[in-house]
Amino acid sequence: MDQFHPRPANSSPLTPLTFLDRCATVYGDCPSLVYGNTTYTWTETRQRCLRVASSITKLGIKRQDVVSVIAPNVPAMYELYFAIPFAGAVINSINTRLDARTVSVILAHSGSKLVFVDYDSVSIVRKAISMFTDNMPKPMLVLVIDDGVLIEDSRGFECTYDNMVENGDPNFNWIRPVSEWDPITLNYTSGTTSSPKGVVHCHRGMFIIAVDSLIEWSVPKQPVYLWTLPMFHANGWSYTWGMAAVGATNICLRKFDAAIIYDLIDKHGVTHMCGAPVVLNMLSNAPGVKRLKNPVNILTAGAPPPAAVLARAEAIGFVISHGYGLTETGGLVVTCAWKKEWDRFPATERARLKARQGVRTVVFTDMDVVDPESGLSVTRDGSTLGEVVLRGGCLMLGYFKDPEGTAKCMRENGWFYTGDVAVMHPDGYLEIKDRSKDVIISGGENLSSVEVESILYTHPAVNEAAVVARADEFWGETPCAFVSLKAEMTGKVTEKEVIDYCRGKLPGYMVPKTVVFKDELPKTSTGKIKKFVLREMAKKMGPIRKGRM
Incomplete structure (x- = not known):
């Protein structure tokens, strides 16, 4: 057998870009993108992507140059996930809710040569670039604009996105990767811990995660997919490319609004959508919400979903799948694989089981929960805490310009250390308990903020809840709950009532000592609560002088 080896015929680089070519052949006359009154077919989408790619190269963009995009879920945003790498460049999609200083840091750190800017983000990008020093090269700008929208001041822009479509070459021969390990994306982490890092993924990794994500969620051919998850969030969990593989109809959505979402579900017969648990919470708490006419599949991840929120959403008619992934994995690599026998359980038990993150996906290699000191697997008892470690083909290449950060989490023992704290249940299912920095140590006891939050979400008056540590002179730290009603x-619920409610459902050391009511909790654009902001608020409160359980 020694004579066998890879040959050119069986060694073509894996890339998700090939999905679009096939899709245009199989589903060419079918709708690809729907946005308001505009609908494109897959043939039109492929041609538009090729035209934009050719226009990008005409601007002098070379292979592996970074090209940034700051836009909501509009057709141009979707198309650029193919058009930019079609030009041989690396797509860097930027969170639309970031402040100008952070956008400036990302543009400078990435060395972006070209930025596609949605009209709603023009002022932010201009301010971001104005913060560049004189010796820093400024990227070229292209304006992305909706039909019918007038822009009074287009100074500094090379052209519009529509110009690039109109003037591009529809027969452009897109630039294939030399190696499947060539970079395709540069994503900056969401910043829930205040320090975003540049995550680099390759063509091979994105091909693997896209196919894996379709298999694991059992996505059928030609679904109707509503873009409630921002595409800039880990490349839409890989479904930016994946939906082309199955010839989906992509319903684009500029802004998240529960009423609009329900209207689009009815109008287009939506079958699938993704979102963080906050999306489930907003949909299930929307005024006048009624049971769906037809089931809608929702894939949720990004934070451990409270069982109470899952139960409310499923009562409306959403079919919820739950998983776990990070920007560094490019999508979900752990999912709560459902067992038929669980359907017989009461709703509360089903929700409790579904709140677990689950087992590794079909294509992913391995995952475990280990003691961070010894590296040994923790006892599978559902209570022993450890750190989640992963390994598989869709893991990032590393952090951009940060070899030390890369080496710290991608260790020589072959594991990627996530920084997430979890337990492993006897049945082999993973359950996230916290980020390592969110574990609260009270009187020497480690307690999970997620467990306290899950109880708070069962209170009938609570809309959102997040728990962080507050200094306590006696206990060291005690739970501090931030709650929106x-x-x-x-105005109808007091701090004492919330504390008493928790006291009846939690061990004494886990009961919040402090409850702070807020109109709304600070969140990232993907719905993750910014706990680092809440920790600063708790710090400014000062320590509790006389702690007691």
């Missing part, structure tokens, strides 16, 4: 309950 449902609109009709504002």
Whole structure:
């Protein structure tokens, strides 16, 4: 057998870009993108992507140059996930809710040569570039604009996105990767811990995660997919490319609004959508919500979903799948694979089981929960805490310009250390308990903020909840709960009532000592609560002088 080896015929670089070519052949006359009154077919989408790619190269963009995009879920944003790498460049999609200083840091750190800017983000990008020093090269700008929108000041822009479509070559021969390990994306982490890092993924990794994500979620051919998850969030969990593989109809959505989402579900017969648990919470708490006419599959991840929120959303008619991944994995690599026998359980038990993150996906190699000191697997008892470690083909190449950070998490023992704290249940299912920095140590006991939050979400008046540590002179740290109430309950619930409610459902050391009511909790654009902001608030409160359980 020694004579066998890879040959050119069986060694073509894996890339998700090939999905679009096949899709245009199989589903060419079928709708690809729907946005308001505009609908494109897959043939039109492929041609538009090729035209934009050729226009990008005409601007002098070379292979592996970084090209940034700051835009919501509009057709141009979707198309650029193919057009930019079609030009041989690396796509860097930027969170639309970042402040100008952070955008400036990302553009400078990435060395972006070209930025596609949605009209709603023009002022932010201009301010970001104005912060560049004189010796820093400024990227070229292209304006992305909706039909019918007028821009009074287009100074500094090379052209519009529509110009690039109109003037591009529809027969452009897109630039294939030399190696499947060539970079395709540069994503900056969401910043829930205040320090975003540049995550580099390759063509091979994105091909693997896209195919894996379709298999694991059992996505059928030609689904109707509503883009409630921002595409800039880990490349839409890989579904930017994946939906082309199955010839989906992509319903684009500029802004998240529960009423609009329900209208689009009815109008287009939406079958699939993704979102963080906050999306489930907003949909299930929307005024006048009624049971769906037809089931809608929702894939949720990004934070451990409270069982109470899962139960409310499923009561409306959403079919919820739950998983776990990071920007560094490019999508979900752990999912709560459902067992038929669980359907017989009461709703509360089903929700509890579904709140677990689950087992590794079909194509992913391995995952475990280990003691961070010894590296040994923790006892599978559902209570022993450890750190989640992963390994598989869709893991990032590393952090951009940060070899030390890369080496710290991608260790020589072959594991990627996530920084997430979890337990492993006897049945082999993983359950995230916290980020390592969110574990609260009270009187020497490690307690999970997620467990406290899950109880708070069962309170009938609570809309959102997040728990962080507050200094305590006696106990060291105690739980501090930040809570927003449902609109009709504002001002009708006291701190003592919330504490007493928790006391009846939690061990004494886990009961919040402090409850702070807020109109809304600070969140990233993908719905993750910014705990680092809440920790700063708790720090400014000062320590509790006389702690007691």
